Amino acid sequence: MISVEEAQELILQAVEASAPERVDLLTARGRVLAEAILARTDFPPYDNSAMDGYAVRSADTSFGKLQVVETIAAGRIPTRSLAGGEAARIMTGAMLPEGADAVLIQEEAHLEGDTLMFEKLPAAGANVRYRGTFHKAGSPLMPPGTVLQPGEIALLAAAQRAFVLTHRPPAVAVVSTGDELVGIDGVLGGARIVDSNQYGLVAQVREAGGDPRALGIAPDDPGAIRGRLVAALDADFVLLSGGASVGQFDYTPQVLEALGAQVVLYKINMKPGKPLMFARLGSRLIWGLPGNPVSSLFCFWQFVRPAIRKFMGYPPERWRYPVVQAQLTAPVRSKGDRRAYLRGQLILEAGVWRFAPYRTDNSGNLVSLLGINAFGWLEAGVTDASQGEVVPVLVVGELLNR
Numbered sequence: 001m002i003s004v005e006e007a008q009e010l011i012l013q014a015v016e017a018s019a020p021e022r023v024d025l026l027t028a029r030g031r032v033l034a035e036a037i038l039a040r041t042d043f044p045p046y047d048n049s050a051m052d053g054y055a056v057r058s059a060d061t062s063f064g065k066l067q068v069v070e071t072i073a074a075g076r077i078p079t080r081s082l083a084g085g086e087a088a089r090i091m092t093g094a095m096l097p098e099g100a101d102a103v104l105i106q107e108e109a110h111l112e113g114d115t116l117m118f119e120k121l122p123a124a125g126a127n128v129r130y131r132g133t134f135h136k137a138g139s140p141l142m143p144p145g146t147v148l149q150p151g152e153i154a155l156l157a158a159a160q161r162a163f164v165l166t167h168r169p170p171a172v173a174v175v176s177t178g179d180e181l182v183g184i185d186g187v188l189g190g191a192r193i194v195d196s197n198q199y200g201l202v203a204q205v206r207e208a209g210g211d212p213r214a215l216g217i218a219p220d221d222p223g224a225i226r227g228r229l230v231a232a233l234d235a236d237f238v239l240l241s242g243g244a245s246v247g248q249f250d251y252t253p254q255v256l257e258a259l260g261a262q263v264v265l266y267k268i269n270m271k272p273g274k275p276l277m278f279a280r281l282g283s284r285l286i287w288g289l290p291g292n293p294v295s296s297l298f299c300f301w302q303f304v305r306p307a308i309r310k311f312m313g314y315p316p317e318r319w320r321y322p323v324v325q326a327q328l329t330a331p332v333r334s335k336g337d338r339r340a341y342l343r344g345q346l347i348l349e350a351g352v353w354r355f356a357p358y359r360t361d362n363s364g365n366l367v368s369l370l371g372i373n374a375f376g377w378l379e380a381g382v383t384d385a386s387q388g389e390v391v392p393v394l395v396v397g398e399l400l401n402r
C-alpha cells in the first residue's frame with residue numbers, strides 16, 4: 001500500500017493543464033485565466049468624488065463661505081471649472097470639476113440659498129479618487145493562472161473583457177458498477193439499493209469545477225463494465241465506482257488490465273478508501289473508486305479533485321484541500337492498521353480550531369456524512385488520541401464559526 005501523498009503525487013504527474021478556450025465572462029466563474037490581461041483604461045478612468053458633498057479648492061481657506069455654481073451627478077461632465085471662492089455640489093462617483101482638489105462631505109456643511117457654509121475645508125485630495133491611482137492603463141492587470149472568483153470577474157467586466165481565454169474543465173464520466181444497484185426511481189426491496197454514488201460523484205465533479213457526465217449503472221459483469229467504460233472514453237476522466245476490492249465479483253482491476261490500461265497505483269494506506277485504483281488508457285485517466293459510499297466520496301476529495309484542479313490550470317497551492325491543526329473535542333480510536341481519517345466538523349470557536357469527530361468510522365454509513373466539513377486523521381500505528389489533543393484536519397467543506 002502506498003501513502004496518500006505518494007498516490008496524490010503519481011496522479012498529479014499524469015495530469016496536464018488543458019488547452020485554453022474562449023468563454024463568455026458570465027460563465028467564467030471558477031475557471032482559470034490562460035492569458036495575461038492588460039488594462040486598456042486607467043482605474044479609475046477619471047478623477048471623481050468618493051462621497052456626496054461639495055467639490056472645493058482646498059486652498060480657498062481665506063473664504064469663510066463658498067458660492068455653489070453647479071450640481072454634478074454621476075455620469076455628467078462638469079460644465080465649468082471652479083474659480084476661487086466657488087464650489088460645486090457633487091455626488092459619489094461624479095467627475096471632479098477642473099480646479100477642485102477635494103470634496104467636503106455634505107454632513108460637514110450646509111446651504112443658505114446658493115451659499116455653502118462650513119467650519120473647515122478638507123485637505124487637498126480628501127475624498128477624491130484620482131484617475132489611474134488604482135491601476136494604470138497599459139500595465140498588466142492579471143497574469144495567466146489567475147483564478148476567476150466574483151471579484152476578478154467584476155474587474156474583468158470593468159476592463160471590458162466580455163470574453164476571456166481560460167483552461168477548459170475536464171469532462172468526467174461517472175459509471176457505477178453493481179448488481180445490487182438501481183437508479184434513483186428504481187424499485188427497491190429484496191437486495192437492492194439506490195446508486196447513490198452516481199449522485200454524490202456528479203455533485204463532487206461539479207463542485208470541483210469539472211463537467212460531469214452521468215453514465216448510469218453497469219452490472220457486475222466484466223463484458224458489461226468494459227462496454228460502459230469504452231463508451232465513457234469520450235470523457236477526459238472516468239470514475240468507475242464499486243468492484244475495486246478483492247471480492248469474487250469485483251471486476252474493476254481485471255477489466256482495466258484486459259483493456260490494456262496502465263495501472264499506476266492500487267491500494268492506499270488509508271481508511272476509508274483503501275482499494276483505490278488509478279490507471280491511464282492513452283490520454284484518458286481512470287479512477288477505480290471503492291464502492292462504499294463514504295470511501296467513494298473521500299477518494300474523490302483526495303485523489304480526483306486535485307487532478308480536476310490541475311487540469312483546469314489552478315496553481316499548485318489550490319490543487320489539494322488545506323490542512324489545519326485542530327483540537328479534538330472528544331477522544332478517538334483507530335485500529336492503527338492504516339492512516340485513519342475521521343469524518344467530523346471543524347469549527348472556529350473563539351479563535352481556536354476545534355474538530356468534533358463523528359461517532360462512526362463505517363465506510364458504508366452515508367448518514368454519517370450529514371453536515372461534515374472536514375476529516376481529522378491519525379497516522380497508521382496510532383490507535384487513539386484523547387480529547388484536547390491536536391490533530392491535522394483536512395478541510396473539505398465550508399468553515400463554521402461559533
Ligand SMILES: Nc1nc2c(c(=O)[nH]1)N[C@H]1C(S)=C(S)[C@@H](COP(=O)(O)OP(=O)(O)OC[C@H]3O[C@@H](n4cnc5c(N)ncnc54)[C@H](O)[C@@H]3O)O[C@H]1N2
Pocket residue numbers: 176177178180181193194195196197198241242243244245246247250272273274275289290291292293295363364
Ligand atoms: N476481504 C476483503 N474485503 C474487503 C476489503 C479487503 O481488503 N479485503 N476491502 C474493503 C474496503 S476497505 C472497501 S472500501 C470495500 C470496497 O468495495 P468495492 O470497491 O469492491 O465495492 P463493492 O464491493 O462493489 O461495494 C462495496 C459496498 O459499496 C456499496 N456500493 C457499491 N456501489 C455503490 C453505489 N454506486 N452506490 C451506493 N452504494 C454502492 C455496495 O453495495 C457495497 O455495500 O471492500 C471491502 N471489502
Ligand code: MOO
Pocket residue numbers: 270271272273274275290292294295363364
Ligand atoms: O477503505 Mo474501505 O473504504 O474502509 O471501507
Ligand SMILES: [Mg+2]
Pocket residue numbers: 242243244245246247249250291
Ligand atoms: Mg467489493
